[in-house]
Amino acid sequence: xxxxxxxxxxxxISKLVLPKMFCENVEYFEETSSTNDIAKAMADxxxxxxxxxxxxxxxxGKGRWGRNWESPKYLGIYVSIILxxxxxxxxxxxxxxxxxIATAETIKEEMGLDAKIKWPNDILIREKxxxxxxxxxxxxxxxxxxxxxxxxxxxxxxTFKGEYLHTPTSLRIEKDGNIIxxxxxxxxxxxxxxxxxxxxxxxxxxxETILKRYKxxxxxxxxxxxxxxxxxLLKGTAIDIDQMGFLVLKDKKGKLERxxxxxxTNES
Ligand code: BTN
Numbered sequence: 001x002x003x004x005x006x007x008x009x010x011x012x013i014s015k016l017v018l019p020k021m022f023c024e025n026v027e028y029f030e031e032t033s034s035t036n037d038i039a040k041a042m043a044d045x046x047x048x049x050x051x052x053x054x055x056x057x058x059x060x061g062k063g064r065w066g067r068n069w070e071s072p073k074y075l076g077i078y079v080s081i082i083l084x085x086x087x088x089x090x091x092x093x094x095x096x097x098x099x100x101i102a103t104a105e106t107i108k109e110e111m112g113l114d115a116k117i118k119w120p121n122d123i124l125i126r127e128k129x130x131x132x133x134x135x136x137x138x139x140x141x142x143x144x145x146x147x148x149x150x151x152x153x154x155x156x157x158x159t160f161k162g163e164y165l166h167t168p169t170s171l172r173i174e175k176d177g178n179i180i181x182x183x184x185x186x187x188x189x190x191x192x193x194x195x196x197x198x199x200x201x202x203x204x205x206x207x208e209t210i211l212k213r214y215k216x217x218x219x220x221x222x223x224x225x226x227x228x229x230x231x232x233l234l235k236g237t238a239i240d241i242d243q244m245g246f247l248v249l250k251d252k253k254g255k256l257e258r259x260x261x262x263x264x265t266n267e268s
Contacts, residue, residue: 206236
């Protein structure tokens with residue numbers, strides 16, 4: 001069944017027009033446990049920024065909050081990138097925002113689909129989840145040693161096995177049912193990631209530009225939400241993303257809460 005799908009072999013990847021940052025060290029697997037776990041082990045052993053781990057399938061693809069990320073062979077994009085921003089951990093919410101922007105823009109531009117970002121960085125099309133992002137890191141005394149940016153995009157999936165908080169979908173389902181080439185999507189995703197990452201690191205007004213773009217693509221702002229942050233369940237209206245990259249929630253009494261990370265269980 002899977003024979004008809006193109007592979008993303010190192011040869012094919014080497015022919016993509018990738019930003020220099022991401023083409024120097026590419027690790028490719030037909031099958032692996034989790035690209036995030038592989039990238040983390042590589043980062044622990046000193047692998048450099050921009051190292052790209054890509055797999056055709058993952059036996060234990062990891063989602064946020066200990067969930068599983070369904071990763072059937074050749075059907076999705078499963079990629080993890082090692083980042084080593086020379087900054088402290090306050091940058092993490094912004095890495096999360098730029099990953100969402102890069103993924104949503106990629107889907108919009110490659111597929112012409114209306115991708116939106118559910119805070120912090122789930123990508124939705126017509127209210128269904130097409131892509132998820134898992135950021136893991138190593139922090140020593142408030143300083144970031146490295147971050148692992150893991151992105152999963154459902155591309156050619158036609159069905160899903162698991163039970164989900166958000167109904168899953170794929171680009172193929174949302175487009176017209178025809179098989180979609182993953183190459184161009186991967187290429188554009190990496191170009192976008194580099195663009196937004198460099199903007200964050202190098203431009204004095206990078207954060208302003210990022211916040212503006214994120215808000216344009218947001219599915220969450222203006223909505224009534226229920227949010228799980230640690231053990232707490234918070235309810236309110238999502239009114240803004242602040243200068244720290246935190247979600248600003250206004251409860252019924254008008255009290256504002258600023259939330260660095262969490263999971264929305266409901267939006268209406
Ligand atoms: C989520 O929405 O829960 C995050 C899903 C992240 C999945 C990707 S697939 C590539 C990378 N490797 C993993 O094990 N997880 C991420």
